[in-house]
Amino acid sequence: MKPFSYARPADVAEAVRTVATEPGAVFLGGGTNLVDHLKLGVARPELVVDVRRLTSRAVVDLEDGGLRIGAAVTNAELAADRRVRERYPVLAQALLSGATGQLRNMATTGGNPLQRTRCVYFQDVTTACNKREPGSGCTAVGGSTRNHAILGTPGVLPDPTAAETCIATHPSDMAVALAALDALVHVQGPAGERLVPFPELHRLPDDDPSRDTVLEHGELITAIDLPPLAAGARSAYRKVRDRASYAFALVSVAAVVPGDGEIRLALGGVAHKPWRARRAEEILRGAPLTEHAVRGAMEAELTAAQPQPGVDGGNGFKIPLVQRTVVATVRDLALEA
Template sequence: MRPFDYRSPADPAEAVRTVAGDPTAVFLGGGTNLVDHLKLGVVAPRLVVGVAGLLSTEVEELDSGTLRIGAGVSNSELAADPRVRERFPVLSQALLSGASGQLRNMATTGGNPLQRTRCVYFQDVTTPCNKRRPGSGCSALGGWTRNHAILGASEQCVAVHPSDMAVAMTALDAEVRVLGPDGERTVPFGALHRLPGDTPERDTVLGHGELITAIDLPALPIARRSAYRKVRDRASYAFALVSVAAAVEVRDGVITDARIAFGGVAHVPWRARRAEDVLRGSEVSDRRYRAAADAELADARPLDGLDGGNGFKIPLLRRTLAATLRDLVREGAR
């Protein structure tokens, strides 16, 4: 690990000024991903700025009904919040499906969406990787691709975003409150992450020195009937092969509204608007659920690979969406 200075500023504004003033500086939240990357040599900052103690650890209900989640709220506290469990079950379930009890206690609301891909080549500094070292090449292409993207990838990068929480936040139209050197701004959660294109080294639209201070969850009645379903190689403590965040409103056997997002399939938590369009006005049926998945997956580009590739994700995601919707509709009928 390269030597670095550590500072713990007095408040978020000072933290932002400190990081903005040093191009090699990084924020340290819960540390569950960054500390590992320091050990692996994936990053080598000269200055680490601790922010975990500076950020709100409260979930506050605003007059508008919005839940404002402080960036310092741990993943486990957020998953257990009674308001989240009742109004946004998909978010609580997504959080609980990720990592382990210890890691959820450490991981923060602000840090979780900024965790980096678990692409093995990204984490292995002995292999070329355009995300870690721009221009060095992509080792995943023609390599092991089982865990990689089927949507929105580029020639430069086929990595997927690993967060479960982010998939739920995307489906829920959350908003990210950001403090930067030029002041505050709000970014729609669905616009926080970016596709790799020719600059896969940039995961999000945040600039250097910008700090997430809170995530807002606007009131969303449809979210009371919502769920997160995650498919992985073992039952717990593993990243998603595919996942589905879904919320539906059903009246007289017809889906009147839907919110759908996919995880494990793209460089971003993937909002499935085409699937939502198919579902709106559809009768409740497996055939329609599959049609919704197929509409979203029309542009899917599975990868060949030494391990047989990732084409399995297409039927797997189709079945996972159908199963999620079937359970949600049945639950509502009880």
């Protein structure tokens, strides 16, 4: 592991200032992803700035009926919170479907959405990867693509030598639920605070796959707000994976039915970011949520899907899989009504 300096600033403002002025600095939260990357050589910071004890570790009620989650609240604490379990089951279920008891005790609210892709080529410093080393190319194209994207990619078999090529997926379950809940992210930066709607936090690779989110260097997540949901609102998270526990999603679905004729759908395991199925949402607006309607809406959503071939058989299976998972999730929610 490359040597690094360690700092534990007195407050958020000092932490932000420290990282913003040092290009080689990174924030350390629960460490479950960063410490692994230090060992693998994926992350090679000069300075590690520990913020785990600087932000709130409380979940507080907001006046509008929502909740504010401090960035230091652990994934385990958040999933166990009575208010989250009762009012935002999609979030509790997403958190509990991720990682393990030990990891959920360490991982934080601010850190979880900022974890990096589990693309095996990103994590293997001997291979070309535009996300890890901009401009080096993409080894995933035509490689093992079972865990890779079908939406928001530059095409089927994109040019592996092009600097913008990246077919990685975002691995967080929590982030998929927060995207469907239209959560709001409090971000502290050198220029002050700003609010980022959760569905806009993560980005597609576009011309710079090295950037997972819209956050600038030095910007820190300090809290995440959950907007209020009406009393009759329903929500659920469903995850499909290669084994029953402790595996990342092949596909996952967060569905929120707020009770005003709308449905909000976010998909995991299919894109570089939690994928809001806006087209399907639009088609289903005001319509009865029958299996037929949901299947049709997802068919429309997935017309843009680009399955990647691969030495492992590729990931075309994700198209019917995510469609069926959405249908099953919405059907179960309708049965609850």
